[in-house]
Amino acid sequence: MRIKVLTVRASLYASLTTLAILTLFPLLWVTSIAFMRSPEQSAGTPPLWPRHPTLNNIVNIVQREMLGHYFLNSLIVAIATTVLSTFVAGLAGYALAQVQFRGRRVISWVVLFAVLIPSQALVLPLFEMFREVHLINHYAALILPAAANPVSIVLIQAYMRGIPAEILDAARMDGAGEWRTFFSVVVPMMAPMLAALAVLTFVVSWNDFMWPMIAMQKASMQTLPVALASIDREHYQEIGLMAAGATVTILPMMAIFVASQRYYLRSVVAGSLTD
């Protein structure tokens, strides 16, 4: 009996470890190739590990292909999107959950309807709209549509409903205006949720591909994934170069995720269980 339990436990750890290695392998391998010298990459199947690690590929993709520039574009867009989206959704989610006003119900329904519209189906009219106001090839073309985030509003609304109204009423009775109540009472209360959504928004913005590719027609305005895809069209034979580009694109997100997974995972779970 004892031996059977041990075997079951051992096989559990063994299968989990195998699955984890298989899952991580494509990420680890591409990172490893990024540090290989070109003979290692091109002579048949690249080895698992660079025998003579080099920074050449990273230097090449950063200098020759201006990857640092695209990195900066991505960073600007992701930060602005995150700040704007989180602030706007925080205000709206709180008001829809805890402030009484006319039309609240209708607006909640409108937000729910917006959740059901696949954003990628909207790129044609969006392109026309931004072209009309000459904002194609501007950061605003990426930031503004991404800041219209109905899912975040629904999540904050659900989270804020769980907070007793008495706490907020007490603050209001002390004579604090709605703005003061919002910033000094509500924001601290929903800070964990806001932090979680902020990380989620940042990652989604960083990885977004289709709309950024359409909206940024000028090469110098492209974000990292878009630039990577267009460098890839030209240089896909240069394994080391492309592996370096992929590594520079995914490493920051992996680092952010590992550093903030406590918040990030909470928002992922909240997003699915508040049905």
Add this chain to the structure above:
Amino acid sequence: MKSISGPLFVLPALTLIALFVLIPFLGVLGLSMTNFDIYVLASSANLHFIGGANYAHLFHDHAAWQALETTLTVVLAGVPATLALSLICALMIESIAPRWRGLFRTAFFLPVVCSTVAVAISWRYLLNTRYGLVNHLLLAVHLPALNWLGSPTLAVIAITVVVVWKGFGYGMIILAAARREIPEELYDIARIEGAGVRRQLLSITVPILAPTLGLLALLDVAGYWQLFAEPYVLTQGGPMGSTMSLLLLMYDRGFRWWRWGIASALAMVLTIIMWLFAWLQRHTKTSWREG
């Protein structure tokens, strides 16, 4: 005071949603019923309302049916595979010592946070016919090397594998959280009554997790249905259009040929089928609760 701050707080979000979701949605609906193409772009005098003609065109368009079939194949094969993998990993993680759980959760979730373009590039080298590691391993065990991205059937399978690999960590996190909510007493009672591991799984775990699985199915369908970056990088829709997804076809028609009427009709078809899936999911969920 109260009456004015409520609308004021909602206003920014509502403006953004109206401008960048609702109006574009009406735009797609409207465009799908016009002849909007490169000639209209040159002079708007050429713009005409043509009713359902674009939809009728799609109905007779081989490429549209093929894109529908490809996307549907990825959804119908990918969603069950993702859910199964998510569930298996979640249950395994929840039954090991707590201090090791975080490590495995992180490992399975990392692909979710990575750029699809970047991981597709990595997968393309793994699957390469000549020097890819997958074929290297196949040859090592004396199996024939396969032309993964060059054969229509294999390319769809390869894309489904990449999609599942990138997606299952998400469901794993949610199912693990839901599993933790199930009281251990239920399992204690089952054990006292002599239920084995399989019986516990089928009579307690799966029925209780069923609503969560249903919701995940919906989220996965919505995500996979919008398949775009994977075929864009891995195959560019080829070989012979076999991996052209609905969105890739919309992009191709819209931004390569500037046939916006047709492309918008494709976008509407995509949206409506997604709504159909959502309706189906709600429907089956209520019948579970009743039953």
